Amino acid sequence: MKNESIVGIPVPRKEGRDKATGRVRYIDDMALPGMLYGATVRSAIPRGKIKNVRFGPDIPWNEFVIVSAKDIPGANCVVLITDDQPCLADGFVNHPEEPILLLAHANPHILPKAVASIAIEYDPMPAIFTIEESECGREIIWGRDNTFKTYTIEKGDVDSVWAKADYIVEGEYTTGAQEQLYIENNGVIATFDRERGITVWGSMQCPYYVHKALMKLLHVSEEKVRVVQTETGGAFGGKEEYPSMIACHAALLAMKSGQPVKIIYDRTEDMAATTKRHPSRTRHRTAVSRDGRILGGEIEFVVDGGAYTTLSTVVLSRGTIHAGGPYLWPNIRIRAKAVATNAPPHGAFRGFGAPQSLFAMERHMDRIAATLGISPVEVRRRNFLKPGQSTTTEQTIREPIDLDKLLDRALALSDYHAKKKRFQQENKNSNRKQGIGFATFLHGAGFTGSGERYLASLVGVEGCADGRVRVLVSSTEFGQGTKTALCQIAAEAIGLPYDFVDIAEADTRAVPNSGPTVASRTVMVVGKLVQSAAQGIRQTLVGSQYLPESYSPEEFRAGCAKYIAGHGELKSFSRYEPPANIFWDDEKYCGEAYAAYAWAVYVAEVTVDLTTYSVSVDDFVALQEVGKVLHPVLARGQITGGVAQGIGFALYEKVVWRDGRMQNAQMTNYIMPTSADLPPIRVFFEELGNEHGAFGTKGIGELPIDGPAPAIVNAVEDALGVPFNSIPLLPEDIFEALESGSQTEEDAQAFEGAR
């Protein structure tokens, strides 16, 4: 039995060497004999009837495989939550870039010309592009009232608080769409064989989502569909649901042609046609006592879902549950809805609704502070959730979290008070205004409410004849370190060196469904199941006396081989069981929303240059409590990467829309941060542990994108004395506000209060 711990140690990334040498193969690095290349003919208009499709001259159309909705053997939909999204438009389009036809040819170079030569005639219909246009209902584009989903959370008696309030503070906050911008575009290869059915390899987060979508589209049984994840070059939610669409397309072309078909999007197609973060609008109305305590309030949270449901209902759910932040609301009513517009559907992106509603909450806390004339620090301290108190969904906090202490530490690490004072002095005579701001927030790990119970994830661990151990999961690696982390957990649980453990390829024919790789659930939820399945291997060998209680790796190797020689195989499976104290009411939207929360305080220091109106982030402190840190290097990488995306969300990344179509679908003019744009991102952890996660871990992946935007915009307000309530906040927005004095009277008053 080894005595060194593997959990908490920066072991080498499993696939690291292959990545650093360029040997690892992504989907675009693969080819099959006789392979064709596929392309997609997309809608040029936001909404209307397709009247006619004309194939242009000068193209040898007989050389092409052409697929339309008529070629779909099963249901023309991409199965997810609601079956409303067609795989190929059939007579009607609901957003720009909606797929209409598919082409395949052996020569990829002639595809763009072929796509361009197809003229589609439309009967255009009126379209809607904003939350407001969707709400007003003049045009109904989805269902009865353009609404995908609504939620209401009620706690206490909100209607009674207004009369008791010393202040009623109102605010409206908006966030824009954000492109995931993984560096590897979406891509798949599909093959079809009459005996074996369809096989799809591709860049994806969730092989079993794709598996399910293909079964329904092709009307085939589960053993006739095989989905294999290839090395995935970034995802961030952008490859949660969209790969089902492109996999369905490649599968249709492969079936019709009888040849393998590869579809790889170029950057422009990927940016214009695939999902983005939901634009949002949040309205707060809060009753506050003179001493800064929240008595109660109303929050209205609305997200723009685009033309089809995709994941909007669950994005809305997470955003709704996080809308109240890490504060005690004795009385609250949250009304939330996801509405339809004629834009390509918005979808999963790291944070999944929470960055939107938490941006609003944390800007609103600063507004409350300004209105009351108390500091942003004090107003938070007076409202922090404490153990034993309950969240907006009436979940009692059982973790021993001390947010006051967490805040103290973050303020000390960032030298917050001294800097705030110094900046006020220095700003008086400077054209470069400095400011410091922060955000306090939480992020729930795992699926929301009853989600994990419905998923009922299954994982396996296998002892092999050569004495090595393999983890069997459909959980995917796309940079976060899934392979490394799950192997660490299995090795620790069995008591073997890390090098003894591998992870199987995420192939639906070979691994059980351990659920989607989303929602910061992999290390905590799947990891816990891996821990238990791995212990099963140990117990089997020890229990059947192939191994003593305590053993060396060599003894394990021998015992394992002997067991397999006698019994054929050695596998142990573990299925998710909801913890006894987890209760959730889907009707009332009430109960234990998440098995565990990660908690954080992020502090941003900015300079606004009044010559260029640009904002630079000069220093960034990210302090979080994430349970046990399984791998310090990977964990820190998750935080710095998430913070960088959050800085982009706040200051750089603007999707420019015209009639539902992205106008800047290029890396040249959709700007994400480079190494030269970022401050030192100083990462600190508190480790309280967590009984629901493997070796005390919690989810960590999404948390870091929740805090940067509000911390930065709070810092900009500290620098300029002007509150901004919309992101992205670009230099032109600051210029406008300062030059035209366009801020409302109310904003000015709110700021007066703070001085």
Added chain:
Amino acid sequence: MTTRATREIAFSVNGENKTICAHPMERLLDVLRHQLGLTGTKEGCGEGECGSCSVLMNGQVVTSCLIPVLQAQGAAILTIEGLARDSRLHPLQRAFLECGGTQCGICTPGLIMAAAALLDTKPRPTFEEIKEGLAGNLCRCTGYAQICEAVAEAAQNHHGKLERENTR
């Protein structure tokens, strides 16, 4: 369909002389990936913005998606496949692994090549010089901190090793 006029073009790749047949305007990136099977060089944007296709051409870092292959005539090209010698990792590759400089890995080859070019011209760069020097290569996973640390680490190790060798 029209067949495109091709011609012979000769250059060296990772120290080996190659003569390929391609349209003069074909992208160096495609020739490397499709004709020479060097798929370690990646395409991220096709317009020279992301740097994933970075290779060294006569020691200078270029985005191979913007280089017509004719321009490579007679040049010495170094790709990620040519960096590790006899299966021994280059100090930059080792440092990327140790420091967490690679996550999803798609930008890693381009970043390592850009870093190699940087260290060739500035063997002891400051941290700011590293940040500036890598600003042409986009990474969406890491937030760059661990990448820049890896380059600093490689510079230090490499330099330390050189000094030790010199004092022998």
